[in-house]
Amino acid sequence: MNADARYDGSETVLLDRPSSGPFLWNGLDEVPAGWGPCVVTLGVFDGVHKGHSTVIGHAVRAGRARGLPTVLVTFDPHPARVVGIDRDTATLTTVERRAELVHELGVDAVLVLPFTPELARVTADSFVDRVLVRTLEAREVVVGSNFTFGHKGSGTVDTLRELGRNHGFRAHGVNLTSVRDHPNSSTHVRTCLRSGDVRAATHALGRPHRIDAYCDTTGYLRLPAGTAIPAAGLYVARTGTDTVHVRVSPDGAILLLPPSPGAVNLEFLERRRE
Ligand SMILES: Cc1cc2nc3c(=O)[nH]c(=O)nc-3n(C[C@H](O)[C@H](O)[C@H](O)COP(=O)(O)O)c2cc1C
Ligand SMILES: Nc1ncnc2c1ncn2[C@@H]1O[C@H](COP(=O)(O)OP(=O)(O)OP(=O)(O)O)[C@@H](O)[C@H]1O
16 A cells, blocks of 8 residues: 555545555555545444445544545454354345445445454453554544454443543444344344345345355355355346346355356345245
């Protein structure tokens, strides 16, 4: 990364920004020295659902109002998977797809923190000091009101507010948006997919669930391990402008009808009753 790849002070212009997307930094070491100040939003953001879009919208508006770039800090893999919490963490979006989607919402840079057992042991105070203050020079931090961080998830929005007073940033906890009378969440989207309700997943995401896969000559798809796929059944899907059918078998094999060998991006539109 060019050391001159810095925000130039105007509202949306970034010098040396790749035209295809935002800066994508893998780990703290890839953040250019002297990057900050900036506005930061934090969380996993898997799927970039409507609730995530709301938080990101607040952060981007705060950044634009102050003439600062917005940085989204995400964790990969899902923290719950690393600390061994027994819940569904199937991947809705790869980190690269997440970065594309948040870029469309106005985020300038994405910092991916590999979530390791070592990171899980870092306290809330140290995380704020190392990531938000010393690396990013955060001036505002925007999260959902349910956000937690730090060892055993002890840090909350109040912790951020308190620490922010000493470190020169303001913290905002955005009210949770709901879907079907429950707070929207990536977990909710995964549950919709597990029950084959791809329309409900679309409703929560604000767009159809998409998988990026490779189709072999017989129509079977290969995709990264851990990808969230809908329940066994027959689905109507879209790839580019084409409408296709997709059969998901009980063993998780996915068949594209008709076969379309090569890379495919499949958006699940509806389930076909059989
Ligand atoms: C430095 C750090 C340490 C964390 N340690 C733990 C932990 O010990 N146990 C845990 O369940 N989650 C831990 N987490 C995960 C958070 O509680 C939380 O799941 C994550 O920040 C995603 O935010 P969310 O609350 O929006 O899902 C940690 C997160 C961070 C950033
Ligand atoms: N429904 C929502 N409304 C507003 N903010 C949200 C909502 N859901 C999550 N957020 C916020 O968005 C950021 C990223 O959320 P994150 O992906 O960690 O949670 P999640 O969607 O509940 O995922 P999971 O179900 O996998 O725990 C966090 O700051 C979180 O507080």
